[in-house]
Amino acid sequence: MIARAAVALGAGAAVTAPWWVANPYHLHVLIMAAIFTILALSLNLLLGYTGQLSLGHAAFFGIGAYTSALLSLPPLEWSFWIALPAAAAASGIAGWAIGRLALKLRGAYFVLVTISFAGVISLVSINWMALTNGPLGLPGVPPPALGPWALRTKSAYWYLVLAAAALAYLVCKRLVGSRIGRALVALRENEPLAESVGIDGTRYLVMAAVVSAAMAGVGGSLYAHYTRFVSPEVFLFSYTVTMVIMVIAGGQGTLAGPVVGALLFTVLPEALREAVAWQWQMLAYGVVLVLCVFFLPRGIVPGVLAVRSHAASRAGHPRPTPGSRSSLR
Amino acid sequence: MEQLLQHLVNGLVLGGTYALLGIGLTLIFGLMSVVNFAHGEFYTLGAYAAFATLALAGLPFFVALVVAIAAGALLGAICERALLRPLRGHSIDTIMLVMIGVWIAMQNAELLAWGGVARSIPHPFPTAPLTLGPLNIAPLRLFVVVTAAALIALAWLGIQKTRLGTAMRATFQDRDTAALMGVPIGRIHTITFAFGSALAAAAGALLGPVFLAYPSMGDLASLKAFSVVILGGLGNLAGATLGGLLLGVAEELGAGYVSSGYRDAVGFVAIILVLLFRPAGLFARAERIG
Amino acid sequence: MLEVSDLRVEFGGVIALTGISFRVQRGTITSLIGPNGAGKTTAFNAITGYLRPTRGRVAWAGAALGGRRPCDIARRGVVRTFQRTSVFPALSVFDNVRTGLHLRGAAGLWSVLAGTSRVRAEEARLAAAADEVLAFIGLTHRRDERADALPYGEQRLVELAVAVAARPQLLLLDEPAAGMTGAEKERLVALIRKIRERDVTVFVVEHDMRLVMGLSEIVIVLNHGRVIAEGVPAEIRAHPEVIRAYLGSADAPA
Numbered sequence: 001m002i003a004r005a006a007v008a009l010g011a012g013a014a015v016t017a018p019w020w021v022a023n024p025y026h027l028h029v030l031i032m033a034a035i036f037t038i039l040a041l042s043l044n045l046l047l048g049y050t051g052q053l054s055l056g057h058a059a060f061f062g063i064g065a066y067t068s069a070l071l072s073l074p075p076l077e078w079s080f081w082i083a084l085p086a087a088a089a090a091s092g093i094a095g096w097a098i099g100r101l102a103l104k105l106r107g108a109y110f111v112l113v114t115i116s117f118a119g120v121i122s123l124v125s126i127n128w129m130a131l132t133n134g135p136l137g138l139p140g141v142p143p144p145a146l147g148p149w150a151l152r153t154k155s156a157y158w159y160l161v162l163a164a165a166a167l168a169y170l171v172c173k174r175l176v177g178s179r180i181g182r183a184l185v186a187l188r189e190n191e192p193l194a195e196s197v198g199i200d201g202t203r204y205l206v207m208a209a210v211v212s213a214a215m216a217g218v219g220g221s222l223y224a225h226y227t228r229f230v231s232p233e234v235f236l237f238s239y240t241v242t243m244v245i246m247v248i249a250g251g252q253g254t255l256a257g258p259v260v261g262a263l264l265f266t267v268l269p270e271a272l273r274e275a276v277a278w279q280w281q282m283l284a285y286g287v288v289l290v291l292c293v294f295f296l297p298r299g300i301v302p303g304v305l306a307v308r309s310h311a312a313s314r315a316g317h318p319r320p321t322p323g324s325r326s327s328l329r
Numbered sequence: 330m331e332q333l334l335q336h337l338v339n340g341l342v343l344g345g346t347y348a349l350l351g352i353g354l355t356l357i358f359g360l361m362s363v364v365n366f367a368h369g370e371f372y373t374l375g376a377y378a379a380f381a382t383l384a385l386a387g388l389p390f391f392v393a394l395v396v397a398i399a400a401g402a403l404l405g406a407i408c409e410r411a412l413l414r415p416l417r418g419h420s421i422d423t424i425m426l427v428m429i430g431v432w433i434a435m436q437n438a439e440l441l442a443w444g445g446v447a448r449s450i451p452h453p454f455p456t457a458p459l460t461l462g463p464l465n466i467a468p469l470r471l472f473v474v475v476t477a478a479a480l481i482a483l484a485w486l487g488i489q490k491t492r493l494g495t496a497m498r499a500t501f502q503d504r505d506t507a508a509l510m511g512v513p514i515g516r517i518h519t520i521t522f523a524f525g526s527a528l529a530a531a532a533g534a535l536l537g538p539v540f541l542a543y544p545s546m547g548d549l550a551s552l553k554a555f556s557v558v559i560l561g562g563l564g565n566l567a568g569a570t571l572g573g574l575l576l577g578v579a580e581e582l583g584a585g586y587v588s589s590g591y592r593d594a595v596g597f598v599a600i601i602l603v604l605l606f607r608p609a610g611l612f613a614r615a616e617r618i619g
Numbered sequence: 620m621l622e623v624s625d626l627r628v629e630f631g632g633v634i635a636l637t638g639i640s641f642r643v644q645r646g647t648i649t650s651l652i653g654p655n656g657a658g659k660t661t662a663f664n665a666i667t668g669y670l671r672p673t674r675g676r677v678a679w680a681g682a683a684l685g686g687r688r689p690c691d692i693a694r695r696g697v698v699r700t701f702q703r704t705s706v707f708p709a710l711s712v713f714d715n716v717r718t719g720l721h722l723r724g725a726a727g728l729w730s731v732l733a734g735t736s737r738v739r740a741e742e743a744r745l746a747a748a749a750d751e752v753l754a755f756i757g758l759t760h761r762r763d764e765r766a767d768a769l770p771y772g773e774q775r776l777v778e779l780a781v782a783v784a785a786r787p788q789l790l791l792l793d794e795p796a797a798g799m800t801g802a803e804k805e806r807l808v809a810l811i812r813k814i815r816e817r818d819v820t821v822f823v824v825e826h827d828m829r830l831v832m833g834l835s836e837i838v839i840v841l842n843h844g845r846v847i848a849e850g851v852p853a854e855i856r857a858h859p860e861v862i863r864a865y866l867g868s869a870d871a872p873a
Contacts, residue, residue, distance in 0.1 A: 108364040108425060109604050112555055116597035127590035171732055178731040179724040186718045189707040197785040198693035198722040241433055279440045286434025293427045
């Protein structure tokens, strides 16, 4: 009951944000939070539901950004509304490649391959000057246009990313609550058993990788058309680290977790920017990760849910045992 | 031909230090099954320790090396004791996440301590290269490769010949039996991690003066270390040594003949190709340590 | 029927199955017995795709199973359970069974994302089917509990429920009664008979001789990777080679 009210309140606040957020810089932070929500949700699909950690997720983000930028700049000058799906497709193909090649590896080896892949892509973006303009980057990426109006203002862009984030959330929700989501969780929980009832491990893990990568590509495209500049910096490992922290601290394997994590780790650093230098924050990220592993292994959202469940059962309310359906929420 | 030989020599210099990195990680990842993404940070630690000793304290190079090794061993021991021991028995993924946290924390600690500007580490060797036949080699690099070789030999001896080394091998081959025989399992784990980290720090102290020291130098070092371990096979000392040399030479040849911008890609591509086609490593037949 | 011809499995130098051949007739309850290490679970693994045989042919209802992956074999109607308790631990019993119903659904990625009414209808259908399986097995009272929170005997029933949900034509049970009490075993036997009534061929590996002899129509005996006897329980009980195989080992024929 409280949860539903909170969500309604949050949604209302989000939709009306341009009116009550006075400082345009704060609106910028919210826009970044929305983009990171999409990225965190995409990583959560892989990590939280299949159990495979991809530390190369910035690669999908970057491929999306570059694809969208290159397609909408001269000589092609395609519309944003075509560049965006193209970016998703390009990242999706990369996700497919990673999925097909690497998912038979699993665990730490999968992680290493994803890092290596991201490393190679990053080097390509720096060295292939003819395509990417190298370290100088691609300036002047045009903003999206709706008919004759270009979405230049932060307010307009806010609604775009808000819609995209809501769509990403919906995609995840539908996927997770479906037969496909059950298959993914089953593969994570007990792969031989899942296979014995006809669940094709390779097919579904690759599917998860493709959707995850495509979603990250959408995030990349939105980022490119917002900052209007793309450089090899999109492949920085710190982006991947941030995404990982958001998912793990927020709560992997839940839908609300990445959203909470994205908000927390976009807004918090900005709020603390005056007081605490960026390096201290990154240092804190590392410590937070370690602490999470020890004390909140499932992240904040499941932790909160568990406390609530515990409190409710103590108060005598009959409730299913904690976690009985949480994996599929 | 001369150019080829020159590249080979440079490759061996790099490769010797990569071998040190790889041997350290093959002990930690191969034997202890700890996915140590912070391995490169111990390399960075070694470089900065050398910087502190040489630039700030003005002590001899040899002392710098000892300081680096000691720092690596000490911090490694603390890491293992405080973080890994309580998590023993947890899944490999959990441990991997913890080490990622350590990686981030250590790197940003270095950033805070030393600043983001790259530091040049002074060394006592003359800069004029020595000429050995058709080859030129800077005295510093010669020192690096000789010292690396010596350290590798010491590591080998330590693991193959001493009682401690035997205890290590026994622990990771069959823990329960080793425990029954009175081997202090907990201490062996700590020592192994400290040993591996010390080797990484040594590599950092050696290569730091050759290039520069900067806080994110550990990222590539970690990945190259993993590359070496995968090339050589987990837990395989000889494989790690050969793998390290191979990687160093391949990088130099690639940088010299193909493109220097993609030099670091060699390690990445090696990881991908080996894991896909020969996951047990290139030298799979060679004897495992454990 | 299940046709196994000249099935041979080698691990390195060890020959686990020496080219065995047997048939399991459709609609029967057939058991596979033998002393420990005879190769029973190896045979199961080879039949259901978890092991690649060195040689030989396996076919169900005429279609070859050899070389296929477990998920493809399941799609052909051959489902197995595992020797050690195998459930989806963090999921509820209901979700465990619903996962077993995977093949009964057809929703693909795009229809799921679009959220069509057909997908919703399918989900409702699957939920109803899951409840039906739970009722059949007798686990309705445990519906919403975590699978790994259940007592051992009931976890094994969850396993059975998951396998039954996959609507097998041939069901391979790997030591389903292991660790069960007498009462639980009786319940299990009744369940297996009920399953067979649904036109499912049941092929069981078991060590409990009384259970095997009472339940099976045909018994196949394996020892050291060979078939040493095949017949009705009465014949097997008196078979000299079978008695010899078991003499000195803990399980003797009843």
